[in-house]
Amino acid sequence: MKRLLVLLFSFLTLTSAFAEEAAEGGKFEPGPMILHHIADDYLWEFAHGVELYLPVILWDNGELVTFSSSNFYNEDHERVPYKGYAMLHGHIFKVGADGEVLEDYPGLYNLSITKNIASMFISVALLLVIFFVIAARYKKNPGKAPSGIQSFFEPIIIFIRDDIAKANIGPKYERYMPFLLTVFFFIWFNNLLGLMPGGANLTGNISVTAVLAVIVLVVTVFSGNKTYWGHIFATPGVPRWLAPIMIPVELLGIITKPFALMVRLFANITAGHIIILSLFSLIFIFESLAVAPLSVAFAIFMNFLELFVALLQAYIFTLLSAMYFGGAVEEHDHAEGHH
Amino acid sequence: MDLVTPSIGLIFWQAVTFLIVLFLLAKFAWKPIMKALNDREASIENALSAAEKAKLEMQALKADNEKLLAEARLERDRILKEATEAGNNIVETARQKAEEEGSRMITNAREVIENEKRAAITEVKNMAAVLSLDIAERILKRELSDPKTQEALAQDYVREVTLS
Structure with a gap:
């Protein structure tokens, strides 16, 4: 019975999350939504608006860089680079001096505590x-x-x-x-x-x-x-x-x-x-x-x-x-x- | 393709965490749990085999008891039989003895009677001889003078000698 309630709760939260996503994004795209949900992430979204920002740990050529993943988001929940790193498609890349994302930057290991x-x-x-x-x-x-x-x-x-x-x-x-x-x-x-x-x-x-x-x-x-x-x-x-x-x-x-x-x-x-x-x-x-x-x-x-x-x-x-x-x-x- | 691309961070943390957990659980959980389970199974096994052994022992004891009982019964029967035989023997012997004694006594009595009889006859014979002699003497004393008298006298004497 308890489990059933938990399941029902899960459906409710999921549905509400989708509803708002659909409302915000305009057109609902199931593919990316599903992939987003089964993929790893740097923040833990329990329900829409209730999220936990997890620590980012980077090993950059022998140097340990740690900060909260909340730094990648500004007040409007948009992605922004931080400390010379940027999050793109679930990955963290080094950002060059000119603001360009360096896809082939060597020696950067991402050891973040993800979801x-x-x-x-x-x-x-x-x-x-x-x-x-x-x-x-x-x-x-x-x-x-x-x-x-x-x-x-x-x-x-x-x-x-x-x-x-x-x-x-x-x-x-x-x-x-x-x-x-x-x-x-x-x-x-x-x-x-x-x-x-x-x-x-x-x-x-x-x-x-x-x-x-x-x-x-x-x-x-x-x-x-x-x-x-x-x-x-x-x-x-x-x-x-x-x-x-x-x-x-x-x-x-x-x-x-x-x-x-x-x-x-x-x-x-x-x-x-x-x-x-x-x-x-x-x-x-x-x-x-x-x-x-x-x-x-x-x-x-x-x-x-x-x-x-x-x-x-x-x-x-x-x-x-x-x-x-x-x-x-x-x-x-x-x-x-x-x- | 992101779905099937392994990420270095996850591999690192997963490997480290899993190995630590494996070590911790193996040392502090699985070892005592497996040991406890094995011990318990061993103790149950022991208890079962002990019960089985006890059962067999009980059966052996019971069989022994029955054997003893049967032996005791046989012994009792044997003793009873022997006692009966002994009793019979005693009675038989006693009877034979009594018979022998009786016959011996009868024989003795017969002998005594025979002897007495013989003695009595001898006495009678002797007495008859004595009387005859006496009579003969008296007859001879009267000198046979008168044949009548002689005869009367003889008659007299004969009357006298009524064998009392």
Whole structure:
């Protein structure tokens, strides 16, 4: 019930935001609006007019520059350059002496705390608080039945341990448990936070999924045992002369697996956001309130679907990671039945 | 294309944050949680196997008890049988003894009676001899003078010698 209210609230805020945007900008353009909403930003807009300006951190050739992103806006909410930097299309560029934006300025790294990063910090704080509390409970009553929040998360932790880690990795599963648990809850929490009103689209951001995928890649490569590398450099059952073709293919396979992880999570979450936003945009495209009930009905349906997808994608990411780790540490001599 | 262009800031912060969170959670959350879960499962496992063991022990005890009971029953039957046999033997022996004693006593009595009889007969014989001699003497004393008298006398004597 509570969640439902939250969802309804989110629709209300979103709709009101669009309404005003449409009124201000004149013609309503769904494409840029949607892209703007799923993209990262330097200010966090909870609802129209309620926004938080996040800090800008720049690493300019060894020099650290920090200031609030509110400096990029003047009183009329127009973009202005500040301290020789300008914000353009969600990026920050160095502005030359003549006021010209330097697109190819070398050595400028943008480490700003953007909306996504701020959202990630919140999710991480939540993760730490929740699981520290749970860990404390386990320490406090050892051997007792779980209670409260502990009993909510315990079946999930046991599921990840038994049905994901043990089933796919085998006897060496314990080494990978911390990563699998962390990545599962990190993705799930952020997926859910992304569905909150005004939430950031963190797990629908390619940079985030890329980092997770690279960690999976690195862990897989460093866990690879003799059998794993043997399969890559001398695939059993394949004639020797095919090696020049097989080795590059297998090496490419190492990369494509985490690459698929990265794209899958990013695309699923982003697509969900785009669909919900598109459904609302229909109201403004048709410029009719009559479409609203239909849009809202579909959007509610999509939101429930997204709640499920949030869990499903976290599960799939964890499951596939476990399978890749399992493939890397698997010990067996028989070549048959394995591809 | 902005959507699929990774941004350096996000990658940096995501990598740093995720690794820190991974470290913190692994050390302070997952380790104690996994340990607690494993410990609890181990204790449940132990409790179950202990219960199973206790059950088996109970069954063994019960079987032992039944065996003991059966043995005791057999023992009791054996003792009863032996006692009955012993009793019968005693009675039999006693009866035989009594019979023997009885027959022995009867034999003795017979012998005594025989002896008495023999003695009595001897006495009778002796007495008859003595009487005969006596009579003969008296007859001889009267000198056989009168055959009538002799006969009367003989008659007299014979009357006298009614075997009392």
